[in-house]
Every structure is written in structure tokens, then in C-alpha cells.
Amino acid sequence: MESFLKRTVWIHTHHLSKGDEAFVAKLAPRWRGPYRVGSSWRGSRGLLALLLVVTCGCAAATWLYVTSLDSDITESLARQREIISPEPRVYLVPCSEDYDNYKRYPGCTPQKCGRAVTDSAVTREEAQVLRRLAERALALAGSEGGASILDLHSGALSMGKQFVNIYRYFGDQIRDVFTQEDFQLYRDVRGRIQAIVARTFDLDPTLLYLTKPTFFSRINSTAAKTQHDEYWHPHIDKVTYGSFDYTSLLYLSDYGSDFTGGRFVFMDQNANRTVEPRAGRVSFFSSGSENLHRVEKVTWGTRYAITVSFTCDPAHAISDPTLP
């Protein structure tokens, strides 16, 4: 009895008197049962440990499976934290047949297609100056929904559910918002982007022209009020805008710290390939269906960018904006 008690209920009974021990010994097995931790504990402990190992193993296997599946469908072409410099990171894809439906311009019409990203064409300081310009102009109006635009070429500025012409609407007051230096920077940056697009896709830079729409965008997580606010739909720029042959995007804010969501996504058949916006980052690509894309919905914060578009068709060329 003594040894039985010692083995089974020692923890609970080592303070028991002889009489108590006898009482415990007389307990019906069902009541004694729970006290028999000592003898069955070793067995249950083993079982528990086994269960734990199996559970952890299953969880790890599931996690590995899900992440491997995920990386199959989404991969990053450029993370916000990396600096792609001095050469652009180029990712070539075969050209679609879209360009066959348009007049061909040798030395410009895409023969080499794909995407590229560079952080060395525009500095972060320049991006900040351009972002402030966009902030000032869009503070004058802006869309009721989550996506506003400012087009310095046509003067279009989102206001409520529609657009106004910033130059007409604000007249001379616009000179309090923009300076000659702002416009000079915009032209400089556009020229640098054009040169890098031409170099990357083996084009004659003089045969590539700026086209419309070329505009600033400001996106936040406010719900869309009109179709103009629905920036997230997958699209092909050549189909949407016709004149585009090369699209470039200059980002003016940082994914992850200025906003969340809002990554650019190339929607390839076998994978989604994202570009994470970074202030000063230029992402550019041939505009046909080889580059079907979308922008993820912005979930928090404000995302600023400039869409700078190029055409090979001189009839669709536009000139740089000037301060009236």
C-alpha cells in the first residue's frame, strides 16, 4: 500500500496521515483513477509529445505547401526595400500580336517586349518635389472617390465626381501652386524616362513621343464613387488608350510606409508578378497584351504616381506642359 501510494498519488498524498492513506486506498477505482497520474502520466506524456510532433509536422507541411503554392502564383519583380541601380532590371516577354493592328514605325514599334524597373533614373528628392506638387494641386479639388488625377498637359483635375480644367478654373492663381522649376523638373524627368525606355527596348529615342494621357494619380482607400475611381481593373494599356506603345510609371511614394495594398501586378498566365512602388522608382513596359496588368486596391494611406506614356505614332504626340 505504502509503495502503491508513493507510486500513484505521491504528489497529493505525501502529507497524508496513515488513516488518510487508507481512505485513499479504499476509494472506488473511478475516484482513485485521477490520482493515478504517476503511472499513466508517463504513457500520456509520450502520447502528448507524439501528438505535438505530429501536429507541428502537419502545420509545417501545410505552411510550406501554401507558401510554395503562393510563390507559384505571385512573385515580386521589385521589392520596395531594394534599390535597382545602376542598370534597370529587365524581364523580357514575347511581344503580342496587338501591334500588327496598327501602322508599324521601324525603330519604335515594339519588337522587343517586356518590363523593366529602375531606381536610378529619378532621385527620391526629385520624386518628393513632384509629390508635393501633386499634393498641392490635388488639395484644390480631388475626387470624391479614392482615385484622383492631375494632367498637367490637358489641365484635367478630378473634382468631386468629375473633372475641371485647372488652368481655366483657377486662372492666374495656379501660379501660387506651380512654379517654373516644377515644370522644368517634370520635363527633365520625362526626358530621362524616355531615354531609358528607348535604351532598354533598343529604340531610336527621337522616334518615340510623349502621348496622352500622361498624368499624376493619387489613390487612397476611400470607396469609389464613379467608374473613374475604379483603378484596380485588369487592363491592357494599348487597348485602353490606343496610342500607347510604351507605358512608364514613376512612383512618388513608398509601398509599405506611405500606403498598403497598391502594388502593381503583371498578370501573366502562370503567375502574378508584382512591382512594389518606391519613391523615385520607374517601372516601364511595352503596352500590348503581353503586359496585362492591374493595381491592387490601396488598403491604407495615399499612393502617388505619374503615368508617363509614349507612342511611336507622331500623330498622337503631345508636347511637354508649360506654365501658362
Ligand SMILES: O=C(O)CCC(=O)C(=O)O
Ligand atoms: O499606377 C500604376 O501603378 C498603374 C496605373 C495604370 O495601370 C495606368 O495608368 O494605366
Ligand SMILES: [Fe+2]
Ligand atoms: Fe495601365
